[in-house]
Amino acid sequence: MGAGPVGLAAAAHLVDRGLEPLVLEAGPAAGTAVREWAHVRLFSPWAEVTDPAAEKLLAPIGWTRPDATTYPTGGDWAERYLQPLADALGDRVRYGATVTGVARAGRDRIVDAGRDRQPFTVHVRSADGREERIAARAVIDASGTWSQPGPLGADGLPALGEATAADHISYRVPDLRDARVRARYAGRRTAVVGSGASAFTALAALADLAEEEPGTHAVWILRRDLTGSTYGGGEADRLPARGALGLRAKAAVEGGRASAVTAFRTQAVERDADRLVLVAEDGRRLDPVDEVIVLTGLRPELAFLSEVRLGLDERLEAPVALAPLIDPNVHSCGTVRPHGVRELSHPEKDLYLVGMKSYGRAPTFLALTGYEQVRSIAAALAGDHEAAERVELTLPETGVCGGAGLYDTPEAADGDGGCCGAPGTLRIGGAGTGC
Template sequence: MTLLDTRQTAVVAKTGRDLPVAIIGAGPVGLAAAAELRERGVEAIVLEAGDSAGAAVAAWGHIRLFSPWELLIAPAARRLLESDGWTAPSAAAIPTGAELVEGYLAPLAAALASHIRTRSAVTAVTRTGMDRTRSAGRENASFTLRVVTPDGGTELTARAVIDASGTFFHPNGLASNGLEPLGAENVRDAISPAMPDVLGAHRERFAGRHTTVLGAGHSAANTLLNLAALAAEAPGTRVTWAIRNDGAVRIGSSEDDGLSARAAIGGRLQRLVDSGVIQLVRRFELSRLHRAEDGAVALAGTQAGEPVELRTDEVVAATGFRPDLGMLREIRLDLDEIVEAPRRLAPLIDPNVHSCGTVEPHGFAELRHPEKDFFVVGMKSYGRAPTFLLATGYEQVRSVAAYLDGDLESAARVQLRLPATGVCSTDVAGSCC
């Protein structure tokens, strides 16, 4: 396999079948895209910023998903793995993130090893030899990806790009206005990213201390449940949950939910709030953070419109995630101005209308941008909408792979059957996925 390095090779002005498709990210959807392209005989390379495939999933490996194994394995990936003698885990079992990596992503990465480059962070994508303002010959030009590796920087060339880099490492701001709160830099040591391992690797940080969790999604819910378990083991551990609205509408406990593990979370949280183990602060709008005289972190803002200040030892930022669009500044994108998803896709995933299970099937046509042969897929394609799930991403990349292979009939034939209650795993990126 050859991925042209423009430090050593003349600039390729035209796309061609001799150039590979570059896939950014070796998570579940990125690897599924690689499996689809491999099955079609289309050369591809996967560029992963982490030390290994599934690095983002490994970061929340202690969290158990909602969905059983049968809903977490991409069809093309299954065919590839089974051809090597792999046996899928029990279809009905529900894995943790670590088990998803060990039982599926690691074997899949091994099967695709010749296509994957780890410790290769893509920092920018552009058309070879032209910025976003240049139009002449644009559709026929190859893509250049700037990549940072432990050995330094390089530029790689591809005929098409599939951005499956996700959103997990790009959280939303903590303040209600979408920005980082004023003064956050002065208490950075007390702010934890979403889903810390409070019962394992990060136990000492939270045991016997007061933690305030900000956010109303399932990443907040999982952390709250684990903090409550810690409080039962470690005296002095206190838990506060601050949300902007009257209730956490994304955390339900409906008996109609097709995923009992997901429905159970809402009921468990409610019981912990009712019993006083978790103190719920409703309608809290954060604007400023500072260190109080007693050493505590002060969260200043309003509650129901009135000025208020909460005191805590630790803050967990579980306010969701957003796409990294900075790396795409030279690419011509057509994004919805609200959720930052592809404009054709945005109405289908509007979180005010849709849950995970009511999103319509969609593929290359809805994911297209003005930049020919460039696609954003997976969680990143949903922008800030918290309704993504893996099965949706798998169908996205099946359609995109067919399109890039010239099989327009298959690319246009998108199918996805989901229960109306939603089929979600966990709120890894601020949503179902």
């Protein structure tokens, strides 16, 4: 499920093992979610965002990997790698196919008898509304978390009034190169809620806009107090591009183009004419803002898996064996070790959550880690258990990013600043999504 980077890599590994995959993609093209941040430039170079089995499948059609040392945008990744890979897979990829449920044939969640001997039945709705049932030996869910952004409410649920204020709330980093998007924020007061790379990016972008459009101001809302680590690692960050984002956010606040409101846990959103007032759990009320950008993380969609047996950590919603390895309270991109079928297994045999979805609510996912996940799973499904247990990926302690940052110019991206290189002076001006 999902024709994104990890879903297509899973298909390529299965083909390489002599197994027959069917990729179900809800969108109209490969990398539909990636295309929604097409303007974003990755923190990782081409060498770190392509999969070996996928490259093997692409070779016969004359595909050549772009310069391994340059950094693609999301649009580059989709058009120059993901779509050609999907095309090489041919009719093994089906578009406009939304998975609405997964179960064992003839067995609901509570039935034990003969369960593992039954195939999966995958319930699919096509773009024209037609329903279909597909029998499958195994299910690999690579549908990601992009469609499930976290809410404004500090308790993990929507704040009071959040839904009715939806016309002034966005859950994505804006692309201010788009004239319509730019007009929405230019000369206005915008609240940015969140504390990660995406929030840094939004603050930096709005700060740049403030230099060109008088009256533009960002109000950065944090649920925590400001500390030495609030802005990330800065020049000491082992992911230089991520460090640069934090430094730009810090410069925006210290330069007066943005202001920070700390220990503010939003409980409600109230209307003040055509503006919004955010109210905290402790009763504090902010001055009215015109727009709110909520960047509080992403979550996995689990509703369509309600009839299969998942073993998920109660906090992260990640597989129980994987959760301790990716806990964001302990780990960053560079300290999560490669893992495979053992850590990704569930009580439901031959069902796997992979890629971003395997990490649940943790933001530290790496693209290369996802490729290693599906290599291991494909080996297990092919009966090669020795290969499934073997780790074939070594990540340096400095980390390999699988997330994103938009450089001001392609020339800046092509210089120093890879994830594992020495920190350089970088200008970052677009969306970042963690590791």
